[in-house]
Amino acid sequence: MRTLTKEYMMERISKGIRNEKRKPMDYRNIKLEVGLIPNAEGSAQATIGNTKVLAGIKIDLSEPMTDTPEDGNLTTSAELLPMASENYDIGPPTPEGVEFARVVDRGIRHGNVLDTSKLFIEEGKVWSIFMDLYVLNYDGNIFDAGTLALMAALATSKIPKYEDGKVVRENMKRLETSNIVTSCTFAKVIDSLLVDPDGAEEELMKARLTITNGKELIYAMQKGLGGVFMQKEIDSLIDAAFDKSKELRNIVQKSTGD
Amino acid sequence: MKRIVVPGEMVDDKPLHLLDAFIEENKTYATVISVYDDEKKMLTPLEGLWYPRKEEVVVGVIEEAKLNTYTVQLNAPYKGIIISKYTESAMNTGDMIEASVKELDKTGTVVLSRPRVLNGGKLLKIRPAKVHRLIGKSNTMLNQISQGTGTTMKVGMNGVVWIRGGDIDLASEAVFRVQEEAHVSGLTERINKMVGSPVQVQK
Amino acid sequence: MKNTGIKLLENGRRLDGRSPKDMRSIKIIPNPIKNAGGSAYMEWGKNKVVAAVYGPSEALPRHTANPDKAVIKCRYMMAPFSSEEGHGRVGMNRRAIEISKVTAEVFENVVILDQFPGTEINIYVEVLQSDGGTRAAGITCAAVAMALSGIPMKDLPYAISVGKVGEDIILDLDKIEDNYSDADMPVAILPRTDSVALLQMDGTMSKTQFDTAMQMVLDAGKIISKLQKDALMSQYTEQGKKYG
Numbered sequence: 001m002r003t004l005t006k007e008y009m010m011e012r013i014s015k016g017i018r019n020e021k022r023k024p025m026d027y028r029n030i031k032l033e034v035g036l037i038p039n040a041e042g043s044a045q046a047t048i049g050n051t052k053v054l055a056g057i058k059i060d061l062s063e064p065m066t067d068t069p070e071d072g073n074l075t076t077s078a079e080l081l082p083m084a085s086e087n088y089d090i091g092p093p094t095p096e097g098v099e100f101a102r103v104v105d106r107g108i109r110h111g112n113v114l115d116t117s118k119l120f121i122e123e124g125k126v127w128s129i130f131m132d133l134y135v136l137n138y139d140g141n142i143f144d145a146g147t148l149a150l151m152a153a154l155a156t157s158k159i160p161k162y163e164d165g166k167v168v169r170e171n172m173k174r175l176e177t178s179n180i181v182t183s184c185t186f187a188k189v190i191d192s193l194l195v196d197p198d199g200a201e202e203e204l205m206k207a208r209l210t211i212t213n214g215k216e217l218i219y220a221m222q223k224g225l226g227g228v229f230m231q232k233e234i235d236s237l238i239d240a241a242f243d244k245s246k247e248l249r250n251i252v253q254k255s256t257g258d
Numbered sequence: 259m260k261r262i263v264v265p266g267e268m269v270d271d272k273p274l275h276l277l278d279a280f281i282e283e284n285k286t287y288a289t290v291i292s293v294y295d296d297e298k299k300m301l302t303p304l305e306g307l308w309y310p311r312k313e314e315v316v317v318g319v320i321e322e323a324k325l326n327t328y329t330v331q332l333n334a335p336y337k338g339i340i341i342s343k344y345t346e347s348a349m350n351t352g353d354m355i356e357a358s359v360k361e362l363d364k365t366g367t368v369v370l371s372r373p374r375v376l377n378g379g380k381l382l383k384i385r386p387a388k389v390h391r392l393i394g395k396s397n398t399m400l401n402q403i404s405q406g407t408g409t410t411m412k413v414g415m416n417g418v419v420w421i422r423g424g425d426i427d428l429a430s431e432a433v434f435r436v437q438e439e440a441h442v443s444g445l446t447e448r449i450n451k452m453v454g455s456p457v458q459v460q461k
Numbered sequence: 462m463k464n465t466g467i468k469l470l471e472n473g474r475r476l477d478g479r480s481p482k483d484m485r486s487i488k489i490i491p492n493p494i495k496n497a498g499g500s501a502y503m504e505w506g507k508n509k510v511v512a513a514v515y516g517p518s519e520a521l522p523r524h525t526a527n528p529d530k531a532v533i534k535c536r537y538m539m540a541p542f543s544s545e546e547g548h549g550r551v552g553m554n555r556r557a558i559e560i561s562k563v564t565a566e567v568f569e570n571v572v573i574l575d576q577f578p579g580t581e582i583n584i585y586v587e588v589l590q591s592d593g594g595t596r597a598a599g600i601t602c603a604a605v606a607m608a609l610s611g612i613p614m615k616d617l618p619y620a621i622s623v624g625k626v627g628e629d630i631i632l633d634l635d636k637i638e639d640n641y642s643d644a645d646m647p648v649a650i651l652p653r654t655d656s657v658a659l660l661q662m663d664g665t666m667s668k669t670q671f672d673t674a675m676q677m678v679l680d681a682g683k684i685i686s687k688l689q690k691d692a693l694m695s696q697y698t699e700q701g702k703k704y705g
Contacts, residue, residue: 039543058541058549059548081587128548139495139496169546
């Protein structure tokens with residue numbers, strides 16, 4: 001059920017008012033908790049406002065891809081759980097769910113968070129890292145919550161041992177990560193640019209831009225929906241992403257104890 | 259003595275005809291989480307869904323305009339319909355409206371009458387069991403919030419609240435606070451403190 | 462006992478130190494899922510389960526609707542990272558489909574369905590971490606979620622499993638017991654009448670052992686029902702405490 005009128009949003013946006021007195025470039029409250037699922041090799045739950053995303057990591061023995069025989073594999077999947085929103089349905093992954101998984105995956109992959117050559121065991125045997133994103137409650141901006149949760153889960157993940165032809169999941173070592181990446185998602189609502197759109201803002205946004213970056217470099221970008229951005233706008237959002245990501249990186253570091 | 263009862267819990271060992279309860283073997287059991295006052299024999303639900311009753315006011319959103327009818331989302335198990343010939347002017351999909359319940363037809367559809375489009379503003383969804391508390395005795399709570407925040411408000415018995423103008427954020431906060439603390443005494447004073455008293459008495 | 466080399470019961474103690482009649486600790490948190498009509502999060506031993514209820518709303522697709530009453534639809538699913546072993550197969554397998562079905566059937570007995578003709582009520586159970594007995598945890602958790610959603614029910618179901626090791630009956634089997642015991646029997650009970658709303662069993666059991674097992678279930682049920690009620694009440698009493 002649509003709960004806002006365009007008139008209402010126009011008035012708010014033109015005055016620069018958002019829910020909870022947020023400014024255009026303010027995030028909602030963020031909570032990042034690690035290690036909630038001890039059975040998983042790594043896990044973390046990111047809460048942004050009422051949005052809740054849980055990331056779980058499992059690491060299994062597998063064969064390498066034929067084109068990268070000396071590298072481990074990374075697989076990211078996402079479930080937009082039907083319990084998370086009345087707009088999410090039971091069934092095979094929707095285009096939205098697939099886009100979500102792929103955008104988060106690209107940021108982690110190209111941000112060199114993991115060195116896949118270190119996942120090589122012996123000829124024909126590598127580690128596969130399965131990264132699953134569970135959207136438990138939807139209130140906008142699952143992208144940034146997904147990246148935060150996955151980043152923290154990886155940074156605190158363990159890796160099994162391979163001994164005598166068997167996978168051993170006891171006394172596991174820390175999985176090595178070599179970078180911290182975070183994403184910032186912006187929504188274009190009417191003509192305003194807002195970071196971290198909530199569910200109501202996403203209902204009305206015309207275009208969305210997700211920028212995943214580290215301290216100095218951008219690793220992934222994704223423009224979503226039917227609307228457009230001008231290059232000038234994108235430039236300003238890149239600046240904003242580098243600025244906001246300082247906060248987000250701090251949150252990751254704090255949660256992982258580094 | 260007042261106590262909280264949960265679904266299936268015995269409310270009274272005598273058969274009492276109460277809403278949100280059922281009788282089995284001459285005993286009365288609750289069907290929803292409620293507070294039971296065994297002196298007054300009163301069962302007040304803490305949770306519950308909305309059951310349409312004649313003449314009740316509801317707030318909803320036009321879902322679809324068909325040839326002869328409009329369908330209305332009501333945040334309820336049932337959909338509303340409005341027969342077009344009874345409306346004064348055309349309405350559009352997405353319009354927020356206030357209307358009253360004419361009847362509940364056999365198929366579980368709520369037939370609505372006297373629709374009025376609510377322009378601008380926004381809707382809040384609250385738990386239908388808390389609507390009475392939000393309105394308060396002879397509208398006191400509602401008036402307090404709307405006057406204190408300078409907003410215009412319409413409360414549907416179906417648990418949908420429309421707000422426009424004034425300090426919408428403060429008003430929304432107050433509405434949700436009433437929902438969360440509906441059963442805790444001293445609520446009127448707390449809301450008073452939050453939104454300010456509507457009538458300032460000079461000493 | 463099955464010849465596995467694993468001793469599930471020695472000197473009256475189980476592998477995790479419990480006696481045969483002990484159940485694992487249970488913690489229930491009300492309404493973690495804000496968008497749902499009602500929800501609950503539960504830790505039952507090492508199991509971590511979240512259940513949410515939506516509806517009643519128009520049954521879709523229309524052919525699934527019943528003109529006389531509401532239909533209950535349930536989806537129980539295990540997260541691919543939920544087990545101690547490797548990555549789980551994604552999606553609904555045959556086991557999950559069966560558990561979803563029997564869970565829905567438990568609630569068909571208690572929800573007052575004829576008040577909502579033509580509608581559907583959705584129960585979602587997500588197992589985030591599993592250690593045996595997840596269907597029982599799911600049902601117990603979903604009952605709390607259903608009550609919080611305000612959907613009228615004639616009872617508040619709970620579930621727990623019982624099993625057999627050698628000739629001994631044990632309550633609330635964990636994963637390893639589930640794998641190596643001689644019998645496993647998840648049961649759901651409607652406590653107002655102590656009627657059985659779910660019963661599954663595999664293994665071997667005599668009638669006397671079955672009766673002993675059922676008694677153990679009913680005894681444990683008193684504790685589980687109390688925990689469910691406490692969780693429901695905490696929703697109201699905590700707010701009450703805050704303001705005296």
